[in-house]
Amino acid sequence: MESALSPRRLNELANSQRAENKQLFKKLKRLKPDTLDKLFHEAHGKEFEKFSCLTCANCCKTISPIITFHDVERMAKALRQKPSVIVDEYLELDSDGDFVFRVAPCPFLQPDNRCMIYGSRPKACREYPHTDRKRMHGILGITLKNVEICPVVYGVVERIKAELRSSSSN
Ligand code: SF4
Numbered sequence: 712m713e714s715a716l717s718p719r720r721l722n723e724l725a726n727s728q729r730a731e732n733k734q735l736f737k738k739l740k741r742l743k744p745d746t747l748d749k750l751f752h753e754a755h756g757k758e759f760e761k762f763s764c765l766t767c768a769n770c771c772k773t774i775s776p777i778i779t780f781h782d783v784e785r786m787a788k789a790l791r792q793k794p795s796v797i798v799d800e801y802l803e804l805d806s807d808g809d810f811v812f813r814v815a816p817c818p819f820l821q822p823d824n825r826c827m828i829y830g831s832r833p834k835a836c837r838e839y840p841h842t843d844r845k846r847m848h849g850i851l852g853i854t855l856k857n858v859e860i861c862p863v864v865y866g867v868v869e870r871i872k873a874e875l876r877s878s879s880s881n
């Protein structure tokens with residue numbers, strides 16, 4: 712299992728690929744939905760074979776998931792608190808009116824990169840980085856941004872580039 716790229720190294724690599732990735736994503740927009748999903752899902756599976764999120768936790772350190780009311784209820788149960796206490800202590804509304812964690816790194820991230828509420832974590836945490844989702848067309852914009860946050864997404868995008876290069880040369 713490989714260690715994740717350091718945030719600094721990821722940032723350098725993502726910066727160096729930014730223009731190329733923008734062009735790539737324009738091409739990806741034109742692919743059929745099934746073709747696009749297949750490209751992402753295969754690359755996602757291969758990248759997660761290499762990485763353990765425990766060597767990284769960059770998402771938990773730098774961005775907040777959107778937190779639904781169901782998430783609040785689940786977290787409250789796990790922490791044996793009232794939902795209103797979870798909201799008051801840990802959450803704030805972002806500019807879109809969604810609940811997010813008030814601070815980063817996430818208050819539930821432990822020093823060994825484990826999540827203190829892993830079994831009850833928000834749905835968006837379970838689904839991040841979303842590169843195995845159906846209908847990738849709908850989240851291409853956020854996926855391009857995630858190249859700069861998540862080493863797996865960076866790797867997925869590099870794999871897709873290689874795959875497209877090899878299929879166009881055949
Ligand atoms: S999902 Fe990505 S950013 Fe988050 S811990 Fe795993 S590899 Fe790191």
Ligand code: SF4
Pocket residue numbers: 770771776817818819820821825826827828829832833836
């Ligand atoms: S709740 Fe857990 S998985 Fe979600 S951001 Fe916090 S530490 Fe990470």
